[in-house]
Amino acid sequence: MTTIPHPDFSASRFLSAPDARFVAAPADGVLPEDFFSTTNLPTYVRVRGEWRLPREPRMDSALVVDRDGVLWVREMRRVRAGDLVAVGKKEDGSEGIYVNAEVAGGADNHEFKFMASEVSREKPVDYTHLANLLVQERERGGYIVWVTGPALVHSRARSDMTWFIQNGFASALLAGNAVAVHDIEASIFGTTLGMSGKGETTVGGHGLHMRAINKVRAAGSIAKAVEAGVITDGIMHACVKKNVPFVLCGSIRDDGPLPDVYTDAAEAQDAMKAHTTKATMAIMIATALHAIATGNMLPAFVMEPDGTLRELPTICVDSAEFVVGKLKDRGTHQAFGVVTNAQDFMHILRLFVERELDSRDVPVDGATSAAVAR
């Protein structure tokens, strides 16, 4: 069992501290302004020169001294008018109250905090910041690598991903066979795995992705299927038309696969690395396998032309905290996690990028934009 030593109260910071100050509660269940709000950590209160631990410690409560001079931690609702309540916001002893935060996990700052976890669905996503990053990278000629899983295509994010490709925000696309298969099924049949855009299953739908693969195999490659008019819109179509390189990595889950797929994992890694080596920003969406594979070969930093190093912005979007945690556990510490649905992420990100571009008066149409011309 871990023992928590009492502080050495003979240290000068404690010797010079004043007694804690107490103020009467103005009404039943109401605390004086500037009341001290407790934590669950060992808390010492200086009363008549002596540092004391209050009874019944708990967080989110007040410190009350009773008529006998005994200190209690008491919930706001249980405080009565006239009760003497400790005031002060400092936890370092300088106002007569010392909180021993050594035990509070995060050793780097020794402070009691809420919401300190790094990745959580409860954390807000700063889309303005993300949109800014993307627009800046495009402007400075950065190399933005997108790593995507098939959920992106199942849901309605397909048109948003296509938009980012068409408008110069994707320097390379790393994905698996399934992303391309679903995207091409959507272009040819209007479904993904036989599910319509409204989420409904269709009759005979289970064979449609096989028919899509077969058509591309008959054409010889995705690019040839685009040329031949078999594929007329979507993510792969945009990559071909905009000359955005893509790497489709094979896996044991693959049907077909499409002719462009690297079935050898070592060759696939080499093809991916040709892009990760150039990356100045990485966005990973709805894929554990590809995100961790990319994280595995992605440096945590970028070297600028002038030799300075900077962090490589790495965004990882998933429905659960787990994937981002796993990515970090596999060494990609710099990953910024966004816990949400891929469809919604893409839609809002595009919206914010469009607003950012509007505010800069940059034309959105990729064909004429400076960023794409570059």
Added chain:
Amino acid sequence: MTTIPHPDFSASRFLSAPDARFVAAPADGVLPEDFFSTTNLPTYVRVRGEWRLPREPRMDSALVVDRDGVLWVREMRRVRAGDLVAVGKKEDGSEGIYVNAEVAGGADNHEFKFMASEVSREKPVDYTHLANLLVQERERGGYIVWVTGPALVHSRARSDMTWFIQNGFASALLAGNAVAVHDIEASIFGTTLGMSGKGETTVGGHGLHMRAINKVRAAGSIAKAVEAGVITDGIMHACVKKNVPFVLCGSIRDDGPLPDVYTDAAEAQDAMKAHTTKATMAIMIATALHAIATGNMLPAFVMEPDGTLRELPTICVDSAEFVVGKLKDRGTHQAFGVVTNAQDFMHILRLFVERELDSRDVPVDGATSAAVAR
């Protein structure tokens, strides 16, 4: 072990069936158009009047007959030019191929399908449909009950929720102490549990929600705190200003609580039921406790003034499939699940509602809109 009986091939549907048709594969790894795409279910192929089971059954493959008349299930990539491949899309025997789908779970339709689960993060969300429902309900004077958890306020959905209240899309708000506390902390201090809108923790932040509660307790109620200018914006402010009733239900997690909170669970249920009884639509966001409690007292149907019954649209939004599954497991079968982040859901839903209103030329400003005046 469950035995799967062979079909009775003396039934007329089988007696009248033709032999399966085979077509030569046009190239290595390419199937003929209209190839039959296999499932993992028992599959019988009629060859020379005889129904046979092919060898090495698996899904997503082709049916090939070899020179010796033996049937094989074979992956597309392993088919060679000239191999004889079964064609046809019917699985009911009428084209010489019969798939026994009795074993495929969903007993209601007996068909092999992908993406048949009801709630999944991989399913697209039809925001157009949701926005339509909301606007229609507002127009017809429906009673839209919102049930929300605190994640809504932690993330940036606070302003979107406020907007829905201000514009007449909320007839009642059911929530817990925490939603109001975080919302009011945000109004007074700009933080939630001490976390800024950018997701950063602030010094001394852990006490801010207690200070917010204390100010409202001092004022006497949320409405009085609004009047007194203590609370100047946000969800609760909008409820007070727009006369949208709210029910704040107490729980054992509560700090404070705020003066408006029902601390007695039975009284809280009665207060909630006053609204669920009137509900014509329910939207539950980021809360297991309140969603299931509401589901518990919500009928699955609405009676129209003319006595006809219709389903009560019930939307349940959560980061994980689990809560929606639990809601259904507790009897709220009609719940439509959306697996996403509350912040993103609210932002996109508002966007789609605004577009819907634009297309109808309805003024959005609640103060002047017909819906609110009603």
Added chain:
Amino acid sequence: MTTIPHPDFSASRFLSAPDARFVAAPADGVLPEDFFSTTNLPTYVRVRGEWRLPREPRMDSALVVDRDGVLWVREMRRVRAGDLVAVGKKEDGSEGIYVNAEVAGGADNHEFKFMASEVSREKPVDYTHLANLLVQERERGGYIVWVTGPALVHSRARSDMTWFIQNGFASALLAGNAVAVHDIEASIFGTTLGMSGKGETTVGGHGLHMRAINKVRAAGSIAKAVEAGVITDGIMHACVKKNVPFVLCGSIRDDGPLPDVYTDAAEAQDAMKAHTTKATMAIMIATALHAIATGNMLPAFVMEPDGTLRELPTICVDSAEFVVGKLKDRGTHQAFGVVTNAQDFMHILRLFVERELDSRDVPVDGATSAAVAR
């Protein structure tokens, strides 16, 4: 909006029905025995020959008729002594109460139910049944295919998996490079990814899996490393010693890889299929990629030597409902989902198998057991 038609009360089943029976509540908040327990579905109660809908419908409550003959749905706690409460358990009208369950999702049984979802962490796991299946399959010479992810090795399930291999319960092991790498790192260094068996990170630990891979590459193969005494225990060691075939499938996440790994996805699929074609039972643990890949090539049924078909028992263990749901959404309807931690699953399953063997007086030591000798 979906309309729910009223039943046709001129049908004979309704014409012959009696009035509902009402009994006085024996005390405040207590219902008579055999009270009717309500659902959230449209419910019709026959009173004086007339079918009526009660007011304020909700589930888990009682039906009360007031002095004016008005029907109410009322919570148990709100019922007063002497209130007249409907009794009866039938919902088909035969006791004067009819619940219209057509709207209750599951179209196959039309009954209001709790806990009807197929996969949930709230469902009990019948380990006795699973252990029975395993022992039976071993006895009858079945072909049990295990498909495992690396979490199995990270946690303490490694020794349990080894036990199943040593005792003849594994006919083949399908996994990725990582399973073998972690297992071999554990044998050589006592860590997995540098984490000790107690879950602590070790200094210099991040390189240990690379050193393990390097030693096996230097030896030439896993079997040679076992012979050379480099690998002395664990899962791969047991496979080599017991001649249990394994297929290690490469992926883009792999370090090394180990010399035995199939880096080509098509070759890997062929190697897997050699086992899935023979499978009479499949157990998939803690892997989305390999589980779905295996599901993709696994028939839903087994053909017995005598030509009868039976369901192929397919167990899928994962920490979240999502993977099992995804497996089903990809067509593997027969999968039985267990939502738990891989370590705990393996430990309890082994315990129950040991008990089953004890009760049958079968020796557990693989070397001498009949099952292994077979």
Added chain:
Amino acid sequence: MTTIPHPDFSASRFLSAPDARFVAAPADGVLPEDFFSTTNLPTYVRVRGEWRLPREPRMDSALVVDRDGVLWVREMRRVRAGDLVAVGKKEDGSEGIYVNAEVAGGADNHEFKFMASEVSREKPVDYTHLANLLVQERERGGYIVWVTGPALVHSRARSDMTWFIQNGFASALLAGNAVAVHDIEASIFGTTLGMSGKGETTVGGHGLHMRAINKVRAAGSIAKAVEAGVITDGIMHACVKKNVPFVLCGSIRDDGPLPDVYTDAAEAQDAMKAHTTKATMAIMIATALHAIATGNMLPAFVMEPDGTLRELPTICVDSAEFVVGKLKDRGTHQAFGVVTNAQDFMHILRLFVERELDSRDVPVDGATSAAVAR
């Protein structure tokens, strides 16, 4: 964008460092023993007195110097026999290689690590340690508070929880109405929410929990229902028979509720706090609401009779990382998270406690054990 400064190589630690040492690879794809294993962090290699950054940085690879003296990060599989590979395990420059780990998140130790996250389903659970803690606490007369959710009863953990109560390992039980309702339904009807112990739904099952509640309400209290023979086994039965105090806290989800339930949240908190104030260990299983409520009032430490403080062991078991993360985000930093299924956790924990007791020769039957007599 965050810039990462280069180290000051004029510092003495760098001036005194040797050149990195390079050794020829013994074979294609095999590295020399003691090769340096790379990270994704900025890495400086001293060659001829000069600190250089290698090209194509990535983790899990080797450092190779080519004929022109250029440094490369290269995957093991791409190294050829005779290539010069850096050796050494130190990352602090003392062997000529310096890894700048300042950027690696966890500021407290500045080291590149895998598996550094605190809570993950991939982390092993040390049941031996947990069992030891429990047995020690019982021996020393500690106060073990159990906080449980209803999943414990749905699954088969009911008998294990009962065992812990009967054998003196529970000083108090904190739960909600549902835990007691399901437990009592199981005792009376053999089901929970109408689901059998094998996970199957039963006809008419949806009313059984209401009938169970009604019987206890008729009896007057849980204790009276035990006396009257209505409740004959299970968790609540054991609490009554063993005089283990329980606090059942009401919530808005409750049916009934049972007569013993505190419906007022403030009173419920007071009742809970009477136990948390005495707690020397806390175990929270399968409940977000009650775990966070308890965490809210639980100190992070215990004061021993002699005045020393020690950490209060707090175990939190849930199926997902989220609840433990949330508990920590609400300030309960000391919580040790176990990500697993409640049923399996209870079963294995009991098994390990039984083994621990066996090894100590302590009688398990609570009636005669010293711990219970105490």
